[in-house]
Amino acid sequence: MSDHARVAYAAVSDTLAGATALPRAAFADPQVFAAEQAGVFRAGWIPVARESDLAEAGAYRSVDIGGAPLVVTRDAAGEIHVLSRICRHRGMPVVEGSGVAKALTCPYHLWRYGLDGKLAAAPAMERSEVFDREDCDLPAIATARWNGWIFANIDGKAPPLEPQIAPLTARVAAFAPQAMVTVDTISLESPWNWKLMVENFMESYHHIGPHIGSLQQSNPGLGTYESDGADLFTILENPPAEGDHHGFVVAAIFPTTLLFFSEGTPLGTWYELDSIEHGRFRLNIHLLASPDLAAIPEFVAGFRAQALAIHDEDIPVCEGAQKGVTSPLYIPGPLSHLEASVWRLHRFLKMSFEA
Numbered sequence: 001m002s003d004h005a006r007v008a009y010a011a012v013s014d015t016l017a018g019a020t021a022l023p024r025a026a027f028a029d030p031q032v033f034a035a036e037q038a039g040v041f042r043a044g045w046i047p048v049a050r051e052s053d054l055a056e057a058g059a060y061r062s063v064d065i066g067g068a069p070l071v072v073t074r075d076a077a078g079e080i081h082v083l084s085r086i087c088r089h090r091g092m093p094v095v096e097g098s099g100v101a102k103a104l105t106c107p108y109h110l111w112r113y114g115l116d117g118k119l120a121a122a123p124a125m126e127r128s129e130v131f132d133r134e135d136c137d138l139p140a141i142a143t144a145r146w147n148g149w150i151f152a153n154i155d156g157k158a159p160p161l162e163p164q165i166a167p168l169t170a171r172v173a174a175f176a177p178q179a180m181v182t183v184d185t186i187s188l189e190s191p192w193n194w195k196l197m198v199e200n201f202m203e204s205y206h207h208i209g210p211h212i213g214s215l216q217q218s219n220p221g222l223g224t225y226e227s228d229g230a231d232l233f234t235i236l237e238n239p240p241a242e243g244d245h246h247g248f249v250v251a252a253i254f255p256t257t258l259l260f261f262s263e264g265t266p267l268g269t270w271y272e273l274d275s276i277e278h279g280r281f282r283l284n285i286h287l288l289a290s291p292d293l294a295a296i297p298e299f300v301a302g303f304r305a306q307a308l309a310i311h312d313e314d315i316p317v318c319e320g321a322q323k324g325v326t327s328p329l330y331i332p333g334p335l336s337h338l339e340a341s342v343w344r345l346h347r348f349l350k351m352s353f354e355a
Contacts, residue, residue, distance in 0.1 A: 002353055005035035009350040012343075019343040021325075021332035026349075027193045028326040033278040039352050040255050041066030042154040045161045047257050047272065048072050048082060049150045050286070052181045058115065061098040064275045068154050069093050070141060071104065075115040082141040082152045083117040094138070104138075113138050148178040149257075149270075161253075164232045168251055171228065171235050175249075175261040177268060180288040183300045186308055190283045192322035194256065194276050197283065198345055200318055201250065201258045201271055204238050205338035210313045218245040226340035231348060234341040252341065254348040266290035269307060279322070285311065 008025040025032055042065070049061045049072040060073045062085060071085040071094070085104070087094050092108040095101070103120060104113045112121040117138035125131040142153040144161040147169070151161055162169070190197065200206065207221030219238040228235045233253050240247045246264025258271035272284040285307055293299050324330055335343055
């Protein structure tokens, strides 16, 4: 399967000037997606929660990454854990959704686990000759924390996150994202390939098209540029138009951490791609703001309306691109210098499958 992905990404250019869009196989071949599950999602650092959303002891949040059902918990001692949520008995997920609990209890046979993943109870196992309580904990997943986000690396082999994104850390420091809280979340089923979402988020060239009456007026697309980028991240600057406007920054930590921060108001968004399948995923748009702004209902309502309006403008082009890139008539075209961040994603994918 990885051979399919290696072939699909082999033609990615080493230079932006020579860059083209990805070939059809990158979007349409199920075997490329299967390789991405192992070589991108399970091998990379993926954001699974905001620490502020798990502030209460006993809080948990379920998430699916690379075909692996996970749960993020905060135990009674305040420690954060990222665990497999697959019961060690017969494979039933021990929990769904999010909430607060004292333990994680499998609904199938009532095996019960502590919020640290330790097996606490397993009814009617006393006659088993192979049952070993100490060997039946929920597997713990490698974690990292960055600016209020909790990241997971499922295969446990990814290099430490922070050293690879130091310039991004410096760029967003003034926004103080670690102090922001989630004021609302917009969840939308998205019937297109995950890469189309990342590509669309990471270039503002398209302000001149679907956002001509909104973002193009405040932050013209032809004035945007990548200010920094490397193997694992990219930063796209969106300077303001003349007048009463503010700039903003969008950034990505590859493969799927998509972030927006406003230069004028202490707010941001986190586009979370959850339950990714071939040709679809669930998009959770988490709206972030300072605690002061979070306490103003009118602000929250306006923020939600604005975020939804912008995304509503993006939906037709994402759906249209999905139809186009999976068509037998699709021929990849050259990228603009305004799509440096898109090329950066393509480079990341190519390197993910290089031997």
